[in-house]
Amino acid sequence: MPADEAWSANSNEALQLSLVAPSNDGIKTLAKFYPKFTYPIFGNAEEIFGYKNLQINLRYNATDMRPTLSITYSKKFTAVGETEATDIEGILREYLPEVAFQKKNDFEAAVKNVRDDWSPPGELLVSFNAHSKNTTSTYEVWKGNLADPAVKQVIKRIQILAPIYIEGGSAIPVDEGEDDRWTVFFLYQKKTSTADPTKTDYVFAGYSTVYRFFYFKAPISPPATPSVEDLDLENPKFDLSELPCRTRISQFIILPPFQGKGLGTKFYSLIFEEYINHPQTVEITVEDPNEAFDDMRDLADLAYLRKMPEFRALHLNTSIVIPKTGPAPNDIIDKDAYEACRRKAKIAPRQFARVLEMDLMSRLPDSVRPDIDAEGEEDEEEAEGGQAASTSNGVSDATKREPTPEEAHEYKLWKLLLKKRLFLHNKDALGQLEKKERPQKLNEAVANVEFDYSRLLLKLEELKKRAEAEAANGLSDKAKGKRKAVDEGDVEEMGSATKKARVEDAEE
Ligand SMILES: CC(=O)SCCNC(=O)CCNC(=O)[C@H](O)C(C)(C)COP(=O)(O)OP(=O)(O)OC[C@H]1O[C@@H](n2cnc3c(N)ncnc32)[C@H](O)[C@@H]1OP(=O)(O)O
Numbered sequence: 113m114p115a116d117e118a119w120s121a122n123s124n125e126a127l128q129l130s131l132v133a134p135s136n137d138g139i140k141t142l143a144k145f146y147p148k149f150t151y152p153i154f155g156n157a158e159e160i161f162g163y164k165n166l167q168i169n170l171r172y173n174a175t176d177m178r179p180t181l182s183i184t185y186s187k188k189f190t191a192v193g194e195t196e197a198t199d200i201e202g203i204l205r206e207y208l209p210e211v212a213f214q215k216k217n218d219f220e221a222a223v224k225n226v227r228d229d230w231s232p233p234g235e236l237l238v239s240f241n242a243h244s245k246n247t248t249s250t251y252e253v254w255k256g257n258l259a260d261p262a263v264k265q266v267i268k269r270i271q272i273l274a275p276i277y278i279e280g281g282s283a284i285p286v287d288e289g290e291d292d293r294w295t296v297f298f299l300y301q302k303k304t305s306t307a308d309p310t311k312t313d314y315v316f317a318g319y320s321t322v323y324r325f326f327y328f329k330a331p332i333s334p335p336a337t338p339s340v341e342d343l344d345l346e347n348p349k350f351d352l353s354e355l356p357c358r359t360r361i362s363q364f365i366i367l368p369p370f371q372g373k374g375l376g377t378k379f380y381s382l383i384f385e386e387y388i389n390h391p392q393t394v395e396i397t398v399e400d401p402n403e404a405f406d407d408m409r410d411l412a413d414l415a416y417l418r419k420m421p422e423f424r425a426l427h428l429n430t431s432i433v434i435p436k437t438g439p440a441p442n443d444i445i446d447k448d449a450y451e452a453c454r455r456k457a458k459i460a461p462r463q464f465a466r467v468l469e470m471d472l473m474s475r476l477p478d479s480v481r482p483d484i485d486a487e488g489e490e491d492e493e494e495a496e497g498g499q500a501a502s503t504s505n506g507v508s509d510a511t512k513r514e515p516t517p518e519e520a521h522e523y524k525l526w527k528l529l530l531k532k533r534l535f536l537h538n539k540d541a542l543g544q545l546e547k548k549e550r551p552q553k554l555n556e557a558v559a560n561v562e563f564d565y566s567r568l569l570l571k572l573e574e575l576k577k578r579a580e581a582e583a584a585n586g587l588s589d590k591a592k593g594k595r596k597a598v599d600e601g602d603v604e605e606m607g608s609a610t611k612k613a614r615v616e617d618a619e620e
Pocket of ligand 1: 243244277278279361362363364365366367370371372373374375376377378398399400401402404405408571575
């Protein structure tokens with residue numbers, strides 16, 4: 113082993129996070145977990161030099177997320193010239209608040225002394241039950257504003273979670289004059305205290321930050337020279353938060369011990385619902401969603417939209433004759449009905465188009481509908497160059513019956529709708545290709561999207577079945593009355609998967 117390797121530790125393994133709570137005999141650990149990546153903190157190699165048996169423990173009080181840092185090792189490298197051990201504490205000071213560096217005893221005293229009536233910051237938005245592995249747990253979503261000192265304190269304590277769990281994630285700006293434009297949602301598990309069964313314990317499970325942009329709509333014909341009155345607010349005490357806005361989900365994290373239980377989906381749906389009911393919000397968008405988030409959101413949005421009669425009424429206009437040459441028709445879907453539904457759903461244009469395409473694809477006749485089997489495998493014969501029915505998309509079943517001309521026409525229309533959007537979305541990239549290469553690239557993109565939609569629709573079916581099985585086992589959600597989508601959504605709420613084919617760039 114090279115000498116410097118013996119002194120190097122993998123920072124993803126050396127840094128351990130945990131949630132702790134008071135117990136009858138001191139402090140107990142509720143859960144331990146590791147970062148997804150640490151390169152934003154310790155550098156691209158994700159290595160820490162200069163220690164043997166290094167352990168960096170970042171313990172959080174599970175209620176108020178007060179952190180404490182402890183760094184232990186059996187040996188530290190003695191500096192030789194400019195080569196010295198990494199200054200771990202110095203590096204982490206950039207990401208953690210001062211309180212994390214206080215003495216262990218102070219932390220433990222603080223954990224034990226949290227008020228009996230402590231509750232998460234902000235106001236309670238909703239409480240719901242979630243089922244996993246035959247157990248039912250209660251969760252609460254709390255909503256607050258970053259300008260509230262209690263909300264701000266928790267945010268400052270957990271800012272390190274963004275760079276270690278979100279690719280390219282960073283802390284949100286705090287105390288920079290914009291605090292009131294940030295809304296924070298906290299997800300907490302609520303359970304009976306083991307130390308004292310008459311009390312309730314809260315355990316932090318995740319959070320999301322949401323930013324409010326002013327929604328600027330250029331006037332149709334602005335005055336050539338604005339008068340002074342045009343520039344003055346009529347009422348200087350006018351509340352800016354009353355202006356129309358675009359609401360953007362910025363950070364969204366479910367802590368690892370709580371992942372894969374459907375909580376992300378539920379939390380997202382609750383936040384979404386909150387802004388559907390927020391009159392000032394014109395559109396709900398997401399900042400740089402990753403693939404896992406995209407999947408979760410696609411399926412949650414689809415479940416939500418399928419409950420809207422206006423969405424269900426949107427359909428392919430099969431009476432259209434597809435021209436042999438020239439641009440694709442503009443009215444494959446009724447444009448006015450489409451836009452009215454999109455605006456009502458407050459979903460950004462590209463996301464709405466994708467979810468609608470997915471739904472329309474699920475409505476195609478069996479003979480032409482692209483699909484994959486439960487293992488996500490494309491048909492073998494097809495993969496080897498065989499032709500299945502008339503779909504030729506790489507995901508269809510070779511055993512499908514021959515489509516009727518009407519069915520083939522419907523599928524062609526659906527593909528045209530998709531192609532048109534992909535063409536506009538990828539116009540610049542396509543423009544850089546030779547003209548003759550463009551149709552092939554576009555067809556490849558269509559096949560990839562078909563595969564992706566098939567995968568998501570299959571996942572939706574699996575989640576429905578799982579929820580139905582749970583309901584049949586008598587574990588259906590009992591948290592009635594708070595929010596319809598949560599109660600009904602158990603059947604339709606769903607989760608994420610690793611994307612196999614993402615052909616389009618993120619737009620938001
Ligand atoms: C805007 C942004 O911040 S983008 C960045 C998003 N955040 C991150 O990537 C941070 C790290 N990751 C996370 O925080 C989480 O993993 C998230 C937010 C991506 C997803 O949250 P989760 O709570 O794990 O989502 P959820 O449980 O709803 O779905 C995940 C999986 O659980 C499965 N699942 C869904 N419901 C249930 C259920 N009731 N029981 C068991 N499993 C379920 C889903 O099928 C999915 O499985 P898959 O991975 O095989 O597709």
